Amino acid sequence: MLSLFLVALASATLLPGGSEVWLARQWCQDPSWPGLWAVATAGNSLGSLINVALGRYARHFQARRWFPVSPGRLARGERWYRRYGEWSLLLAWAPVIGDPLTVLAGIFRLAWWRAAALIVVAKGGRYAIVLWLAETWLAPLCRA
Template identity: 90%
Template sequence: MLSLFVVALASATLLPGGSEVWLARQWCLEASWLALWAVATAGNSLGSLINVALGRYARHFQGRPWFPVTPAGLARGERWYRRFGEWSLLLAWAPVIGDPLTVLAGIFRLSWWRAAALIVAAKGGRYALVLLLAEAWLAPLC
């Protein structure tokens, strides 16, 4: 279970990785649906909240020449975020766009509680779906 937590946490940060395969593997070995879901959701949500914290902290450096986003890029990101808002965090589970969305939530100072609630809902839903698919497709192979 600890390995699942670590893999889920790492894959939610800006590090590359995928925890779905590891979750399905753990399901084959342990088959404790609720515990696996809770551990994967907690780890992945915590990883996304680390991204939110990084976004909050990164805002302090926006005037520096080495800051990776130009003022125009930041303004464009802010317009996009204001348009789609906090509900975009329901896509925090999605590959490629999920991690930047959580960083944007931090940059634009979304409330911690709102960010956590939306991220946990998104991540929990994804892992529930992964476990349902594992049960349906992998049960004969385990």
């Protein structure tokens, strides 16, 4: 299960990964739903919280000339994010857009507990669906 945790954690950072495939593989070897779900959700959520931390740290460089966003645009973006953006973390599970959304949560300094709660709901939901699909579709293949 350590390998599942590490793959899920790496998959949630800006590194590429395939935690869903690894989870399905682990399920084929030992179909213990709760444990697999908890480990995958914890690892992937922690990886996304690392992205949030990186976003918070990136904000320290906003006064530098090379920082990619002007102070005015950053302030406008923050106002929009405060109004609408935090719920976008429910898409933190999605390929391509999920990782940047978690970084934005850090840049715009969303409260840790709110970021963590939304991320855990998103990641946990995705892994529940992956396990349900594994049980529905892979069971005959795994037991052959």
